Amino acid sequence: MNIHYPNGRKFMNQLSTSQTVKARKDPTYSNRGMTLEEDLNETNEFYLLNNIAVIHKKPTPVQIVEVNYPKRSAAVIKEAYFKQASTTDYNGVYKGKYIDFEAKETKNSTSFPLQNFHEHQIQHMEKVIQQDGICFVILRFSSTEEMFLLEAKQLLSYWERMKVGGRKSITKEELLSTAHPISLGFRPRIDYIKKIDCLYNL
């Protein structure tokens, strides 16, 4: 299971003993690259403010076990656990059409591991395609900052290949021929709607 901080940054489990960690508050990103999620949040905000599209990241699903209600202040969740999401992380609407996607990064440089996705998400994508929703993934190679928009139907074919014993990743070459490169921009940072507009003649 992937554990995420509230800002969606993945938790790297290198702690060997029980330890309590305070979640970071709004770090500044001035001197380093932003994560894919940060870039996408900025992009979605840009789309929202400029009436281009309404796309939101879904909240991290949490199983709440214990809540404390102190006198005269807000309820405090005292025990809760991260749950695995049953859908993709992002969805919304563009020109009346349903938009649905997942975004993943890898540190690999020559191929994108399929283990970044889990069975539930793949099943969700199949369902969305059945309902004629627009469904895709955004893949980023963090070492080179290369980014691709891969339509879900293509991802499903790579997933199928893996299930019948084939390779557990998508090679860069395969992405170059079956996915659509996206270059990092300024505003918006990741203009995936522009790609979707072209691909689907919207």
Add this chain to the structure above:
Amino acid sequence: MNIHYPNGRKFMNQLSTSQTVKARKDPTYSNRGMTLEEDLNETNEFYLLNNIAVIHKKPTPVQIVEVNYPKRSAAVIKEAYFKQASTTDYNGVYKGKYIDFEAKETKNSTSFPLQNFHEHQIQHMEKVIQQDGICFVILRFSSTEEMFLLEAKQLLSYWERMKVGGRKSITKEELLSTAHPISLGFRPRIDYIKKIDCLYNL
């Protein structure tokens, strides 16, 4: 702010002193009415299993402050707070179209209080309408089990009326003339997709 248990049931703040409450685990609903949320979850599951539509409730947004990573077991959230949602609770896809709605119950019998909605949700509905999404609310009078599907554009007009000093609720008569009644069924419990299908000629 509305506080919800993980199952979405609204927390009724009648505790006067600091108190810790364990969230209920799966009660049985045999001998009493189900909440609107429970009925909608069942409905959405029915739609999903029967390939009718893909609609999910969004997870409750939570601001995580402190996480404990015990040795050899799952991460435990030790401090977190409920956040106000910036969107509606339900969205998804039906025949390629974006579907977006909110569901609310009242104990009143003659009118539906507008305070059940908050400004953020109203703004979100405006944005969705601008993008040609299908947006509505499902309103239930819990005392009589009467239910209505009210299109968001209608809700917005009642909201506007309130903002210019008009009444703070929608009367039952107004709903009878501007909304669409939904009767409680067996499977699915609340067949809102059928209404949408008729209303939008899908």
